[in-house]
Amino acid sequence: MFKKKVVSLALVITILLLSIIGCTSPQAQKQEENVLEQEWKEVIASAKGTEVNFYMWGGSRTINQWVKGYVAKNLKEKYDITLNMVPMDATDFVNKLLGEKQIGKKEGTIDLLWINGENFKTAMDNELLFGPFADNLPNYNRYMNTDSKQITTDFGFPTKGYEAPYSKAQFIFIYDQNKIEKAPYSFEELIAWVKSHPGKFTYPALPDFTGSAFVRHVIYEITGGYEQYYNLEDEAEIRKKIRPALEFLADLEPYLWREGETYPSTIAQLDNMFADGEVLMSMGYDPSKATSEIVKGTYPDSARTFVLESGTISNTNFLAIPFNSPNKAGALVVANFLESFEAQLSKYNPENWGALPVFSYDKLNDQEKEELADLDLGIATLSQEVLDKHSVPELPADLVPIIEDEWNKIVGK
Structure with a gap:
């Protein structure tokens, strides 16, 4: 009798583990197989009505309000995507992914990451990321200088398309x-x-x-x-x-x-x-x-x-998608929206966040340049054009x- 109970308990545990870490839902498996081969309109269709879990540093009330307010509202209205912001330090979510990789958890809970520097290198060295996906984002190709080292490297480490630029900082x-x-x-x-x-x-x-x-x-x-x-x-x-x-x-x-x-x-x-x-x-x-x-x-x-004529150091922080994201289509759509001129301009507004945009000034059209020029950055802030030229x-x-x-x-x- 005792042996039967032990066997039954072990069987239950095994089934639970398999269901939690060893299996991938048919929907997630299908997305992983073909999302990078889909036309963009198909990616948008796949993402409609889904939820995206965005893991990011949550230490700034200003940034959190922008993400949970402006970003979430626009994603819901434009794409019927529900954005869940999950505050967590980058080191912690990288360690979470490392643990999931080690136990073979093929379907996790993180869809999108805010990441850069050593955490990205660790993620790449341990094959924790999905991709390469950056070239699949229309706004990446529309607005970014894809030849720039600030886009193609992260603290000197090649991004290889596994990161999409999100914000910039400049000395x-x-x-x-x-x-x-x-x-x-x-x-x-x-x-x-x-x-x-x-x-x-x-x-x-x-x-x-x-x-x-x-x-x-x-x-x-x-x-x-x-x-x-x-x-x-x-x-x-x-x-x-x-x-x-x-x-x-x-x-x-x-x-x-x-x-x-x-x-x-x-x-x-x-x-x-x-x-x-x-x-x-x-x-x-x-x-x-x-x-x-x-x-x-x-x-x-x-x-x-x-800034110095010879330039001052700038770095970029990025978005990445985990290897076991259950909603890769949704993550792609959110990343693409965050790289749009509209979102980057909103983020640049000091009243919202004030973070430097990642778009290339030279790739903006006349109307976008005019909107950028009309943005009140304050009396002591240099223009995006000046910073780009001295970076x-x-x-x-x-x-x-x-x-x-x-x-x-x-x-x-």
């Missing part, structure tokens, strides 16, 4: 035009300004994200650009190549705030120093930062933004820890 410098008559637009002018205004410039100590990005700009300028680093794998050679830039920064220390004896520990500390007039420049990864701080009353109304890509993600280690040895010792 900017901030200054007070009442105290600095003319912004130093070239790297040489910036360094000359720093030396002629000792104690009025600094940057956050590494590994602060913004401080680390500033140091990468110096590496680009001193060592001859970013291209040479994409094919470097030998760590000793990388350290040798970046050393002249770090020695340059060490030599610059006597002209920095407190003569470089100490650095702000965070970008927030540097922002406070700029607001108090202790230093005359700040920096950031959000081109709308100065405008936002003016609106908050943190920065003076005379705060303005500039350079990130280094591969695995170089960043090496740079930070060398900075601590040579500069921050």
Whole structure:
């Protein structure tokens, strides 16, 4: 009697496991087999009346409201798709997918991901993503510069069509035009300004994200650009190549705030120093930062933004579809909508989010350019056209820890 109960329980468990992790519904199996071969109108038809689970970072109320409001409303009205926003850190949902891959769960719960950087590389290395799908999106081909490294690489790692661009961030410098008559637009002018205004410039100590990005700009300028680093794998050679830039920064220390004896520990500390007039420049990864701080009353109304003539680092964050998404057609339609001019313009509006759009300005028609020009970005935000013309890509993600280690040895010792 006891043995029979054990066998029965084991059988029930086995059946449940098979139904949960080992099987794929006929609808999902059919989508996986042919969704990338379908005409776009067929993809839209397949997605009609379905639900799409969008897993994304949920730490911003502003972003969450835009997704659950504007995006969800338009998807329902245009495509009869119900969007479910599921807040979760990227590392957590990548680990979730890793676990599902290991146990053979062919039909999961995630349809669409907001992802980039090391999390994308981990997902690709472990075959966690569906695709390549980017070329199947009409808006990807209509609005994106598909030859740009900012679209085809993610922190130096080839996207291979397994990601579709979603938003951009770009490094900017901030200054007070009442105290600095003319912004130093070239790297040489910036360094000359720093030396002629000792104690009025600094940057956050590494590994602060913004401080680390500033140091990468110096590496680009001193060592001859970013291209040479994409094919470097030998760590000793990388350290040798970046050393002249770090020695340059060490030599610059006597002209920095407190003569470089100490650095702000965070970008927030540097922002406070700029607001108090202790230093005359700040920096950031959000081109709308100065405008936002003016609106908050943190920065003076005379705060303005500039980028270097040679370009400032920008990176892209992306959308991806898991290997076991149960609704790949729906995920494709949602991704395509998020890449539309309409959605990107709404996202760019500071009242909605303020995130940089991923479309190429050169691919917009006259009416779209006019709508873009009419958007009020605030008095201290540079135009999309200016930012696009002064943009350079990130280094591969695995170089960043090496740079930070060398900075601590040579500069921050």
